Structures are given as structure tokens and as C-alpha cells.
Amino acid sequence: MNEIGTAAAPIIRARGLKKSFGALEVLKGIDFDVLPSQVSVVIGPSGSGKSTLLRCCNGLEAADAGSLEICGRMLVDRGQRLPENELNALRAHVGMVFQSFNLFPHLTVLDNIAIAPRKLRGLSATEADASARRLLDKVGLASKAAAYPSTLSGGQKQRVAIARALAMEPQVMLFDEPTSALDPELVGEVLLVMKNLAREGMTMMIVTHEMAFARDVADVVSVMDHGVVLESGPPMQIFDAPRHARTREFLQAVVTRGGPRRHEPKSKPVPLAFDDH
Amino acid sequence: MDFDFAPVLNGWRALMHGALVTVEVSFGAIALGCLVGLVIGLGRLDPRRRGIYALCSAYLTVVRGTPLLVQLFIWFFGLPVFGIQLPAFFCGIVGIGMYSGAYVSEIVRGAIQSIDRGQMEAARSLGMPYRMAMRAIVIPQAVIRMIPPLGNEFIAVIKNSSLVSLLTIADVMHEGQKIISVSYRSLEVYLAIALVYFALTNLTGFALRVAERRLAVGGLVQ
Numbered sequence: 001m002n003e004i005g006t007a008a009a010p011i012i013r014a015r016g017l018k019k020s021f022g023a024l025e026v027l028k029g030i031d032f033d034v035l036p037s038q039v040s041v042v043i044g045p046s047g048s049g050k051s052t053l054l055r056c057c058n059g060l061e062a063a064d065a066g067s068l069e070i071c072g073r074m075l076v077d078r079g080q081r082l083p084e085n086e087l088n089a090l091r092a093h094v095g096m097v098f099q100s101f102n103l104f105p106h107l108t109v110l111d112n113i114a115i116a117p118r119k120l121r122g123l124s125a126t127e128a129d130a131s132a133r134r135l136l137d138k139v140g141l142a143s144k145a146a147a148y149p150s151t152l153s154g155g156q157k158q159r160v161a162i163a164r165a166l167a168m169e170p171q172v173m174l175f176d177e178p179t180s181a182l183d184p185e186l187v188g189e190v191l192l193v194m195k196n197l198a199r200e201g202m203t204m205m206i207v208t209h210e211m212a213f214a215r216d217v218a219d220v221v222s223v224m225d226h227g228v229v230l231e232s233g234p235p236m237q238i239f240d241a242p243r244h245a246r247t248r249e250f251l252q253a254v255v256t257r258g259g260p261r262r263h264e265p266k267s268k269p270v271p272l273a274f275d276d277h
Numbered sequence: 278m279d280f281d282f283a284p285v286l287n288g289w290r291a292l293m294h295g296a297l298v299t300v301e302v303s304f305g306a307i308a309l310g311c312l313v314g315l316v317i318g319l320g321r322l323d324p325r326r327r328g329i330y331a332l333c334s335a336y337l338t339v340v341r342g343t344p345l346l347v348q349l350f351i352w353f354f355g356l357p358v359f360g361i362q363l364p365a366f367f368c369g370i371v372g373i374g375m376y377s378g379a380y381v382s383e384i385v386r387g388a389i390q391s392i393d394r395g396q397m398e399a400a401r402s403l404g405m406p407y408r409m410a411m412r413a414i415v416i417p418q419a420v421i422r423m424i425p426p427l428g429n430e431f432i433a434v435i436k437n438s439s440l441v442s443l444l445t446i447a448d449v450m451h452e453g454q455k456i457i458s459v460s461y462r463s464l465e466v467y468l469a470i471a472l473v474y475f476a477l478t479n480l481t482g483f484a485l486r487v488a489e490r491r492l493a494v495g496g497l498v499q
Contacts, residue, residue, distance in 0.1 A: 088404050
């Protein structure tokens with residue numbers, strides 16, 4: 001990767017990372033970096049290992065070999081995992097947003113966001129609630145504090161999930177196909193939140209199929225296929241002049257089966273403001 | 278065919294006293310059963326923790342695989358062979374409670390494992406340790422799913438508690454049989470006993486339905 005050698009130490013740094021599920025080798029020795037304030041988008045066909053790579057980055061999947069450094073801590077060191085208590089501490093610095101939201105259905109929207117800071121960061125209930133309200137405001141859902149997740153739309157759920165992850169004040173945010181479970185008309189509001197985060201300088205690693213978003217917001221796009229990173233570089237290079245034949249095939253396939261939303265000019269998919277604010 | 282409910286009416290004080298004993302035994306056994314069930318159920322969540330898993334599985338298979346009456350007799354008539362003489366009331370509650378615990382453990386395990394994996398992952402990804410994630414996120418959701426099968430189990434405990442009459446405990450069954458032994462009015466007395474159990478079991482069922490509705494307020498049941 002061409003970023004190696006710049007001054008700032010990477011927030012995520014994977015070297016020779018390997019992971020197998022039974023006989024299936026999903027990651028075949030990945031080298032991968034995310035620098036501070038960088039928006040790193042990972043694309044690739046399903047089954048290429050991109051979600052697994054993302055899940056390795058907060059220890060939800062344990063890599064088998066190689067090393068993985070997150071925020072200066074060795075999450076995986078030559079195949080050795082971090083002890084459980086240190087892993088928990090490290091996870092607090094790594095926000096994660098899931099494809100299926102995974103909000104806590106038994107808690108109100110506010111408590112979904114406030115529970116982890118209250119229990120883990122030692123905030124008082126008042127402090128945690130106040131900061132949760134600020135985050136809700138930021139994702140345009142201030143009016144939904146007392147609602148339960150089951151009453152929200154998919155887009156609103158995902159915005160709450162982003163606020164929940166931000167509540168731990170992470171140094172990096174991981175997004176695992178955050179818009180794949182959404183109705184097309186709800187994708188824009190989630191991408192807007194993510195775009196704003198990127199503007200504020202949040203370090204982000206995003207697995208997505210939203211090519212227009214990747215082109216618009218990413219600093220680096222990496223293409224994964226069959227457990228390896230085929231190529232990575234600035235979005236212009238990847239989308240307009242891909243070096244690898246497999247990349248061309250994949251982009252061709254995505255553009256062909258993608259609906260009109262993916263053909264729209266790059267500014268279009270992201271609305272300017274939330275209409276339910 | 279003639280009915281004579283006079284013995285029932287004359288003995289109603291004894292029957293009501295017996296009913297109270299039935300309630301006490303049932304309540305104690307249900308409480309113990311929930312406690313044992315929670316421990317055994319949690320112990321069987323992860324087969325990779327071999328020792329704990331094997332121990333809890335052994336408990337389940339042994340206790341669930343033998344008749345309750347035999348277990349009660351072992352507690353009350355068997356243990357004295359080793360010089361362990363326990364009060365009948367204690368044997369009744371512990372015997373039924375531990376038996377019920379085996380069934381409750383499967384209810385607990387089933388409910389916890391039915392909660393979507395993503396809930397645990399989301400909690401862990403925020404930095405919560407496993408136990409905290411269990412306590413704060415998974416178990417509160419699982420409890421709601423436990424209520425209907427727990428209702429069945431509680432009702433079974435109430436009905437099974439009639440077996441303690443064989444351990445000299447003066448529950449409603451025992452009091453009824455005393456009335457029969459002097460009046461020979463079997464059908465009338467057993468009908469009265471049935472009515473007591475019917476009332477107790479349905480009251481329990483009603484209470485659990487109310488609890489379920491209360492807990493389901495908000496977002497708990499999607």
C-alpha cells in the first residue's frame with residue numbers, strides 16, 4: 001500500500017493475517033492499513049473475506065496467524081490473541097456498526113446509547129444520558145430518545161446504532177455493510193451520517209456495496225477477492241483504471257445488477273439533511 | 278347414585294390448611310427449581326467448557342430420567358440408611374425443587390440460545406465483558422421467552438406436589454385422604470381436592486400471563 005511510510009502510525013495494521021473456518025481459508029495472508037482520519041472502503045464479491053477481515057479488527061473473529069495491530073495494541077501477535085480483559089478494553093476504542101443493526105430491543109433508544117458508557121466508562125446516569133442526547137441530535141433523532149427500537153425504521157435504527165458505537169468515543173469505526181439491510185429510500189440518511197463522520201475526521205473502515213458512496217467519500221478503496229486484497233488505491237484509480245482483471249469483472253457486475261441508484265451522479269445518493277429531524 | 282358432600286364441608290378447615298401446605302411446598306419447590314435451573318441452564322450454554330458442561334448434563338439426565346416419586350422416597354426413606362434424617366417438609370421441597378430444576382434448566386438454556394447472536398456481538402463490540410453482556414443484554418430478553426414454558430413447569434410442580442402426601446406431609450391431598458378414611462366418600466373428596474389444584478394452577482397461569490404482558494410493554498417482544 002502506498003500509504004506506508006507516512007508519518008502517522010496506522011490505527012489498523014494487519015500483516016499476513018490468516019483466518020480459516022474449518023477447511024475454508026477465508027483470509028489468506030492480508031496486509032492492510034488504515035491511517036488516522038482515513039476513510040478506508042473495502043469492496044469485493046460476497047465470500048471474498050471482507051466482512052471477516054472487518055470482524056477480526058475488533059476480535060469478533062479470532063485470526064489464526066499473522067499479526068494485527070489496532071490503536072497501537074497487538075490484537076493478534078503472530079497468531080497469539082490478546083487476553084480477554086485487554087481485548088474488552090481495546091474493543092471500547094473500536095466502534096462497530098452491523099448490517100442488521102443489533103439494537104437492544106429491551107432498552108429505549110437513549111438507553112441503547114447510554115448503557116455502555118454508564119457501565120464501562122464510569123459515567124453517571126446524568127452524564128451518560130446527556131452525551132447520548134447529544135449523539136442522538138447528531139444523527140438527527142433527538143425526538144426518538146424515549147422510543148423503543150421496534151418502533152423505528154431501518155434507517156433510523158442504523159443511525160441509533162452508529163450513535164451507540166460513537167458513545168464509547170472510539171478511535172476507529174468499523175462498518176459491516178451498514179446499508180445492505182435497508183430499503184433503498186432509507187440508505188441515504190445512513191450514508192449522510194457516515195459522510196458527516198468522515199468530514200469530522202473519524203477513522204473509518206467500511207465494507208459496503210455502495211459504489212457511489214465509496215467513490216465520493218473514501219480515501220482508499222481496497223478490492224478483496226477469495227481472501228486476498230487484489231488492489232487498493234484512491235477511488236478514482238480503482239473505479240476508473242482498475243489494474244486487476246478480477247476488479248474489472250466485479251465492478252462490471254455490480255454496475256450491471258445495481259439499480260438506478262448506483263448510476264446516479266455521486267452527489268445524489270446522500271441527502272443534505274434528515275427529513276425526520 | 279347419591280352424592281354426599283357433608284364430609285367435605287365438615288372437613289373444609291383441614292382441607293384449607295392442607296391447601297396452604299400445598300402452596301408452601303409448591304412455592305418453595307418453584308423457587309428452588311428456578312435457582313437450580315438457572316445454574317444448570319447457564320452451565321450448559323457452552324459445551325467447550327467441558328467440566329462444567331459435563332457436570333450439568335449429568336445432573337439433567339439423572340434427575341430428568343428418574344421418577345419424581347422415586348427421588349422423593351430416596352430423600353426421605355433412603356438417606357436415613359446413611360444416618361441422614363431430614364424433615365419431611367424439607368425432603369418435599371428439595372426433592373421437587375431439584376427435579377423441577379432439571380426442566381427449568383432446559384427452558385433457561387433454550388431461551389438464552391434463542392436470542393439472536395448479534396445481540397451478544399453488539400454488546401461485546403462495545404467492550405462489555407461476557408458476563409456483563411449476558412446480565413444486561415441477553416438474559417433480560419431471554420426472560421420474556423421463558424415465561425410461557427415456565428408457566429407449564431410451575432403448574433406441573435403444583436400438581437406434582439401432591440406426591441409429598443406420601444412423605445407424611447399434611448398437604449391438601451393428605452388431608453383429603455384422612456377425610457376419606459373415615460367417611461368413605463372418595464369421589465366427593467377427590468373432586469374437592471381437584472378443585473383446589475384447579476384453582477391454584479389457574480391462578481398461577483393467570484399471574485404469569487399478567488407478568489408477560491407487563492414485561493412485554495415497550496420493545497421487549499417484537
